[in-house]
Amino acid sequence: MKRIIGIDLGTTNSLCATVFEEGPEVIGEGENAVTPSVLSRIDSGWLVGQEAQKRRISNPENTVFSIKRLMGRDLEELGELVNELPYKIVEGDRKLLKVRIGESEPYQDFTPQELSAEILKKIKQRAETALGESVEKAVITVPAYFDDAQRQATRAAAEIAGLEVARIINEPTAAAIAYGLDEKQDLQKDGHVAVYDLGGGTFDISILKLSGKIFKVVATHGNTQLGGDDFDQALVDILKKRILQQHPQAQFDDPASKQILKKTAESIKIELSFSPETAYTLDFPKQDISFTDNFKVEDFESLISPLVDETLESCRHVLKQAKLTQEQIDEVVLVGGSTVVPGVRRKIETFFGRSPHVAIDPYKVVAIGAGIQGHLLAGGRRDFLLLDVIPLALGIETLGGTFSKIITGNTTIPVEESETFTTNVDDQTSIDVNIYQGERELIKDCRALGQFKLRGIPPMKGGFPLVEVMFRVDANGILTVSASEKRSGKKAEIEVIPFHGLTQFEIERIMDDSFENAIDDFNERQLIEFRLTAERVFQGIEHNWNVAESALSETERDKIRMQMEVVRQSIKGQDSQALKAQLDTLGELTRPLADTAMGRSILTELQGESADS
């Protein structure tokens, strides 16, 4: 069974988990468990995680964070965010966003997919080191409210990182799995659970119905541009005002000042989760400004109150979608770092009229759920099933810029719907259709996903061809479109041009580029490790050989000798996996020897006993 790990690719923190013999757990310990979703450019490569985090203040232009907020978006959609971020963002072809590194020409531009891939690569590497095996497949989580373009972007990032995506699952659903399957939780195993997930950059609320082995998402809502980052930003705005009162000449537009403000805001916020008031100091050495003041929790709470109310608005909406009232919700589960804020917690508690669950570490729970789902997909268990939904309706543009839904929001996936199209004029051989996703009536309020062109329609009288177009949303929540002409039975050609995101060609080009720069040294590392193991094993065997003489039969001893020779041959080779397999076999053969060596005295006694009786 090939392992499939679970990855929580967060706005601020990323982590991975898997199912060990003792149960599901995050991979890595302490510092090594969490990878900050930050990267910093050095020469021709990237520092990722903690090392990059340290450079946020010292090297702000080259240090990139919150990339998740850029995934599958364009400049217009980002709005104010572009000015708030200390690094440069530009728009390329097809409105593709790029992060620009460098003071002057030649710039280096990177798509969010590539940057995200760097984080995934780091995680993959960490997991491989910790597990001592190569990792090729993963379940990756995304906010439930991610649309098709954002999901596609995530999948592209994984592909660039050399990870096969076994499944994309929604973060709140992953959390629900982790809770629901955890025996230690006194969570009601049948009933309606609301998962409230407020992380660094995104907010989701999902309602699930748990019954027996099934976790069924009933409805979901959210905001992919609302999270702890926005709490920080609100604080930054206040801090700026306070400083300006004392230092009217102060300037905050340079990357370093932006980072200082952001970092201070975040520490104030976190401090206020544990104490009613906190002191802070802001130093801008270049401007010769040092500013000290206090922040009260009441002020912070009223500051974020409109943002929290926005999340409650989503909660109200999702209940309506689910046709449920607050009283019918049996459990509330909190996920994400921003749910630690007491003011947030209090509001949720009041809204649902019950105290929420926070027992599993809210930072870890999504990764753990993804790890469990990975275990299921790998065939490790089949005692539960997750039925998720597509968050937003999918449809096409019709007359006057109106949006015609083909698959409605909150429909259980996978799902298929077909729609028949025809031509308007004689001998027309192609039809263009624009695809959108959203819940509003007009396409201008929905997300443009792409355009498909139906080609190769046999020439016929106008209105005569019947082109059946199949819209299929798979279990990842990703759309594919296929088409056939029913009268001729011909498969119509369909070309989907994504409006956001990378084409397969672009993904492959990026992958080629990155392979040129980076050598996949995993095999190399493994070889070294296994060769060392082999040395140790040989020593152990020699050491205990006198025991073997007495405890093992001659044929058993011969087998061991022979296998040792096989391992010696493998050591000379270059195939780490083959070496590992041979070592495992040797381990099997020498197990009785190890047992004997270790428990020799006990064994002697036992044998004595059995001889007596």
Place this chain on the structure above:
Amino acid sequence: MAYSEKVIDHYSEPRNVGSLDKSDLNVGTGLVGAPECGDVMKLQIKVDPETKEIIDAKFKTFGCGSAIASSSLATEWVKGKSIDEAMSIQNTDIVEELSLPPVKIHCSVLAEDAIKAAISDYKSRNQD
């Protein structure tokens, strides 16, 4: 789908929205609905008693953009036509003119039905 300027125009600035005097003997009123979506449409024609030509047409639609554009187009088309000519307008003509996609065919049917209903109302009130 790329819609022509003209079509978008019919949607954003529909022609002939309003009502005609229902009690006028020369006015025929058609009230129709689409059970597919629950939308309703009223279309009225005014006929010259001498020439039997349609001299005015008005509509009011509670429905989608395609239904609004279809009825706007229908009122434009019937004006100046004899009632027999108007009777021959088909929803497929509307579909073609507005390049409506399949999910919107029923909206054009609504417009065709409305014309027919208005004419038959006029006829039934003007039987000799």
Place this chain on the structure above:
Amino acid sequence: MAFDEPACHTCETTLVSRLFCFSCNALQPFPREIDFFEVLGFPVSFELKSVELEERYQQLSLELHPDFYGSAPEAEQLLSETASAILNTAYKTLHEPTLRAGYLLHLLAEKQQLDERSLPEGFLAEMFFLQEELDELLDSVNSVELSAMHDDLQNRKIDIEADYAPLFKKHEDHPENSGILQQLQTHLNAERYLRRLLERIPATD
């Protein structure tokens, strides 16, 4: 209604659902035009216990879902995906009484010519009138009258829905009486107009 009993393509056991054989655990190839009752393995009837439907849906989901075919051959993966998709649609349709009524009527009326646009006498004029009235209420933001209108429409909708079960029952007892199906069609149509009006009224807390 005759229920031709399909058998498993590998072990030939009579199938409960056309999608899966519970006795040899094999995915079944199925025709594209499969009906939703066959998908879930229930007789073609409006009477359907929602607990049983739910149970069957779960049972089948636990067998068909692509999550369980991760390492299966590609053809099987694909089949599990289409089977799950149709299962989801079938469940959604049969679970919701109005959708179930509409779907069942469509199946039963296959050989009969029904007037698909039929409505109660004067109903359309009333709907048009209500739409105009709703326009005015929405303009004046009169929340009291709006919610009164909402409740009124909602009650009428509930009354219509309550008729589905007895009417389908009547049809089962008197399949020769085509008037019953026509009556059902009229009910379904009327409900659609009421729903359209309800959709236009914004939610108030």
